[in-house]
Amino acid sequence: MAGNDDGGSASRALADHLAPASADAIDGAGAEEATRRHALEQLVESRLGGDLTAAARRLAAADGAADGEGLRAAADELGEAPSFRALQGVAEGASSHLSAIVGNNSDVATSKKAKVPAAAAAPAPAPAATSFSLFDMLDAQKGAFALPPRITAQKVIDAHAREQNTESAGDAPMAEGEDSALGLLEKADDMEDVSPDPEAWEEVRKILYEGLTLQSDGGGQSRYLKVHQSLSEKCRGNPACNPQMWGLAQNLVGSLLALSNDMSGGRGNADLCWDIAHSLLELLSHLALDLVTSAVGNEPEVERMFLAMCMILASDASACIMGMMEPMAGSFEVWARLVDPGRVMTIVRPSGLGGVALRRCGSRGKTASSEVIWKMAHSAGSGDSLADIEHCNFLQSLSVLRTLLFKCGGSEEVVSLIHDQFTGRNGELMEASSTLLSCGMASTDQVEGMLNEIESKQKQKGTPQNQAGVHGAANSVLKPFHDVLKLNETDKMLAGNELRDMCSQTILLIQAEQ
Secondary structure (H helix, E strand, O other), X not given: OOOHHHHHHHHHHHHHHHOOOOOOOOOOXXXXXXXXXXXXXHHHHHHHHHHHHHHHHHHHHHHHOOOOHHHHHHHHHHHOOHHHHHHHHXXXXXXHHHHHHHHHHHHHHHHHHHHOOHHHOOOOOOOOOOOOOHHXXXXXXXXXXOOOOOOOHHHHHHHHHHHHHHHHOOOOOOOOOOOOHHHHHHHOOOHHHHOOOHHHHXXXXXXXXXXXXXXXXXXXXXXXXXXXXXHHHHHOOOHHHHHHHHHHHHHHHHHHHHHHHHHHOOOOOHHHXXXXXXXXXXXXXXXXXXXXXXXXXXXXXXXXXXXXXXXHHHXXXXXXXXXXXXXXXXXXXXXXXXOOHHHHHHHXXXXXXXXXXXXXXXXXXXXXXXXXHHHHHHHOOOOOOHHHHHHHXXXXXXXXXXXXXXXXXXXXXXXXXXXHHHHOOOOOOOOHHHXXXXXXXXXXXXXXXXXXXXXXXXXXXXXXXXXXXXXXXXXXXXXXXXXXXXXXXXXOOOOOHHHHHHHHHHHHHHHHHO
């Protein structure tokens, strides 16, 4: 066993090894740690190595004793070994030294915490904001939320006035750009901005109609048509925009009538007329649906639109285009259902539609305009033949007659009216120019005034007709329906079941009224 100095140094080394590192020894503890570990290893190896080896041999020799006395003797000898007692002394000294080290470290840590300045502590989190300012947010973004400029009716009107002044002065026309009326209308995003009041909207509507009919530069009319389509889409589903919807529809009607007159003479743009007719049919479908589902009627607008449709179908060129899209005249039938039966005859009378439809049926759809439109369509790459176009004209005219007869209940008055228009005895025909003005279709007040005047004259004149004349008129009106049934007997492929049923029902209706 070594002296007390060796035991004391070992105790201190063991205690320092077991104790937590002091605050002052953290930075250079590596070398001292290695020294202490080495001292302990030498202690164990020198003091315990030999005694433990001798004890292990004695235990192995006494393992076979049954009474266990050999094991107890080996244990007692190991406990009395000088090395074991030295190790016990080292453990007791390390325990007392360890308590002193722990106490000193606690005092040092407390003193160092007291020296930490208050500013070094983490600041407390700021309370969350309970409100915010939209203007502060916009200012902070520095224009990131900048809205596009509003396109107002006044801007469009002023731009159009500048264009008119430039053209009247003989200067070069303004380039279609951001400041042109068309450029502004193409960017319009809010119907309330371009129609803040009826007067401003009427000015904008006139500009739209003028661009749709009078533009002669390449693509200008097509761009104005797209503006009509865009604005009509913005009006859908908003009852407050119904006046604008009607105005856009009347613009399409007026432009189709104006352009179809040019096509009758072999001029005009067939593709543009086709696109206008397609847009008009789509817009008429939405207007009719709104009228059916709403609880508020609009008789003046409905009557003006039905008169416009009669004028379109009475024109060979526009009727030919519409017939290629709707051979059975479905839109005409829908709008006829929205008009009072007595008023239908008043509207059909000045348009001459009944007699025109009966003549087309007699010619099997052959008209001068059908051949002109076929040549235009053929030059544009259309695959429709002239026979297809004429067949569409025939079906459309037959459907128009059927709608007029059923809407008025097959009465003698409607039969006589169609027959008189066919023979040219109807003196109430109205030229398209009387309803188609330079600014578009005539207003509802103008149309209502014309219809009331025609209705008043007809009541004063009366409709004298003998029975023989009524019978002859009925045979004349029903002749195309009989011809279809005869055609069905010879060639069932040319007259389908739907067409045959329509003709049979029409004949039965008229015969029942005779």
